[in-house]
Structure formats: C-alpha cells, structure tokens
Amino acid sequence: MSFVTSMQEGPILTLTLNRPEALNALNGQVLDDLDAALDAVDLDTVRCLILTGVGDRAFAAGADIAAMANMTPEEAAAFSRRGNEVFRRIETFPLPTVAAVNGYALGGGCELAMACDIRLCSENAVFGQPEVTLGITPGFGGTQRLMRLVGMGKAKELIFSARTVKAAEARSMGLVNAVYPPEELLPAARKLGERIARNAPIAVRACKAAMNEGIDLPMDEAVDAEVREFSGCFETEDQKRGMAGFLNKQKNIEFQNK
Numbered sequence: 211m212s213f214v215t216s217m218q219e220g221p222i223l224t225l226t227l228n229r230p231e232a233l234n235a236l237n238g239q240v241l242d243d244l245d246a247a248l249d250a251v252d253l254d255t256v257r258c259l260i261l262t263g264v265g266d267r268a269f270a271a272g273a274d275i276a277a278m279a280n281m282t283p284e285e286a287a288a289f290s291r292r293g294n295e296v297f298r299r300i301e302t303f304p305l306p307t308v309a310a311v312n313g314y315a316l317g318g319g320c321e322l323a324m325a326c327d328i329r330l331c332s333e334n335a336v337f338g339q340p341e342v343t344l345g346i347t348p349g350f351g352g353t354q355r356l357m358r359l360v361g362m363g364k365a366k367e368l369i370f371s372a373r374t375v376k377a378a379e380a381r382s383m384g385l386v387n388a389v390y391p392p393e394e395l396l397p398a399a400r401k402l403g404e405r406i407a408r409n410a411p412i413a414v415r416a417c418k419a420a421m422n423e424g425i426d427l428p429m430d431e432a433v434d435a436e437v438r439e440f441s442g443c444f445e446t447e448d449q450k451r452g453m454a455g456f457l458n459k460q461k462n463i464e465f466q467n468k
C-alpha cells in the first residue's frame with residue numbers, strides 16, 4: 211500500500227499524496243513512495259506532472275512531527291537529507307511539475323510545493339513555515355527556496371514569525387500563480403498541463419534546465435547555459451517540424467519528442 215497514487219490521463223500524470231489520516235504529513239515512507247512514483251514515470255508519454263494531496267483539507271501539513279519528535283541530531287540530518295534529495299529530484303525532474311495545493315501546505319508541505327515548477331492553489335489553501343514554533347528550522351529546502359521565490363525580506367518575515375498566509379496573500383507575493391475554487395483546482399492544473407503538453411517536449415525540458423541552472427549563476431555563465439540548451443534543440447526533429455510547420459502555415463503541429 212503506497213502513500214502516493216499515480217494516475218495518467220493522456221500526457222498528464224497526477225501524483226496524489228494519500229495519507230489523509232495525518233493530513234498527508236511526510237514521513238520516510240511517504241518520501242520513499244514519492245521517489246518510487248518518480249522512478250515509474252514514463253518519460254516517453256508523460257509531458258507534465260501534477261502533484262496534489264488527497265481530500266480537500268491538505269496538500270501536506272508538513273513533515274511528520276510524531277516521526278521527528280525523538281530523533282537524534284544524526285537521525286534528523288538523515289531525514290532532512292532524504293527530504294532534500296527527493297525534493298531536489300522533483301525540482302530537477304526532466305518534466306514540468308505543477309503543484310495543485312488543495313489546502314494546508316505547511317512546513318514540508320510548503321517546501322514540496324516550492325520544489326515544483328509552478329504552484330496553483332485552492333481558495334482554502336494555507337501556506338507557511340511554522341517550524342520555529344516546534345523548535346526547529348525548515349529542513350526540506352524552505353530556508354533556501356522561499357527566499358528565491360518571494361525575496362529575502364519576506365521569506366525571513368514568514369520563517370522567523372511562523373506566520374501562515376492564505377491563498378490571496380500567497381498569490382500577491384508570488385508564491386502561487388493563481389487561486390481557484392476547490393472544485394476548479396485540478397481541472398485548472400490539467401488544463402495548464404495540457405497546454406504545456408502541446409509544445410515541443412524537448413524544448414520545454416531544455417527551458418526548465420536553462421532556468422534552473424541559470425538562477426544560481428552570474429549572468430555571463432547563465433547565458434552560456436541558455437546557448438547550450440538553445441543550440442541543442444537544433445539537433446531535434448521537433449525543431450525542424452516546428453519551424454517548417456510555421457513556415458508552411460500549418461496549425462496544431464504535433465511534436466514527436468524526438
């Protein structure tokens with residue numbers, strides 16, 4: 211029995227955290243199941259991953275506090291490393307990822323959403339890094355990704371104060387891209403996924419790689435990453451298909467992922 215369910219509809223694969231009794235809190239098993247679900251992704255047919263939580267209360271209410279309560283510093287380091295490893299795998303996964311945040315995204319839940327490329331949320335979503343109320347720091351990337359997304363000053367305010375933010379404020383600070391009524395969240399995420407899926411898959415992956423790499427580099431090196439990814443597209447059939455299609459005034463070009 212896995213804590214993560216996978217469902218593929220056409221080019222969209224939805225991974226759903228499925229531990230409702232603990233508001234999808236992340237323990238070692240959930241992290242392993244998420245990792246295994248990524249292992250099983252068919253990169254030939256899937257064009258976009260959606261990550262969400264089961265039910266309408268939580269995306270994930272954090273790392274599992276019961277599992278962490280009696281950890282030694284060594285065990286805590288191993289748990290933090292494992293979470294960071296899986297979340298970094300999501301961040302660098304060779305497909306675009308959309309977090310559909312359907313309720314609480316606290317602590318590790320907020321960190322999981324931030325490891326995705328794009329965040330959409332429902333009107334009842336609540337984001338935050340409440341770790342300091344538990345006597346710990348964020349440990350699955352929160353001290354690093356929140357400031358990259360919303361700026362250092364806002365990130366420090368939220369992490370030091372442990373203040374949670376509702377959907378509208380999360381949107382206004384750029385933590386999420388759009389807010390939907392709960393029943394419209396997954397359809398909106400799928401619609402975005404389908405729109406992405408219509409584009410040349412290798413080019414989309416190359417954009418992700420260039421952007422992920424460039425954000426941590428000085429601009430002169432960052433543009434080198436762009437040159438590499440851009441020129442690499444010219445080895446693909448899809449570049450020829452896309453440009454010939456434009457020149458021939460062809461509509462709805464079907465890309466081959468080649």
Ligand code: CO8
Pocket residue numbers: 231232233235236271272273274275276278286287289290293314316317318319340341344347348349350
């Ligand atoms: N861990 C374990 N169990 C949880 C968690 C959690 N993070 N969140 C909720 N649950 C459980 C509750 O214990 C409860 O279980 P039970 O029914 O057996 O008592 C069940 O889920 C339902 O929760 P509530 O009854 O509390 O539901 P409410 O609607 O009253 O409240 C809240 C919802 C506000 C989300 C509340 O559950 C809450 O505050 N949860 C904890 C939020 C939090 O502090 N998250 C941060 C955790 S720390 C973290 O994520 C650090 C990540 C880095 C780790 C580094 C490793 C070393």
